[in-house]
Amino acid sequence: MKKTFNLTHPKIKYPRMVEATKSELRRYIKRERRKALPEGVDFWDFDCKFGDTEATAEAIHLSEIDGRINDAEQRGLTAFYIEVLRKEGIRAKPEKENPVAKIELPKLKKFGEE
Template sequence: MRKTFQLHVEGKNRDRVLDAVKHEIRKYIKRERRRDLPEGADFWDFDCRFGRSKEDAAMAHLSAVTGLINTVAAEGGSQFYVEILAKTGKRQPRPAGVAEGRGMEEADEGGDGA
């Protein structure tokens, strides 16, 4: 998805337009995640860019896109550009001994009731 969204649409409430834009982005992400994974891939990852225009778009994390949209809307911006491209991801194995004993530590802290 590479698109410039307009926040000022004549005859429409700005808040409803903002909600519709967020819904369209979420719908796109859900649709991409439903696609079949190629051989050897574990999950769908996304490369994201965000800016007020295509020329000043910078890399952003997928989880930060909604907050960036809210920031542009709060500042009174009339448009923004978002680019979300799906790519495959491969999970990295955990190093030995890391986060495996974490559950035991939590049980030891509150287990005796004293």
């Protein structure tokens, strides 16, 4: 999704327009995550950009979108540009445990034992 959201409307108030844009973005992300994964892919990841205009858009993390929209609302912007593109994500495999690095704890004595 590459879109410039206009936050002005003759009948709808500004706060409702802001909430409508957030809702549209959430629906888009949920819809994209439901799509079938190709072989060897663990999850759908997203490349995101946000800015006042398309030319000034900068790369952000998916979790920063709501905060950026709230910031645009605080500044009173009438429009902003957002880009959310789906990409394939592969989880990093955890490293195997190193048996030498294990710490051995001393054995505890039962009550009454010496």
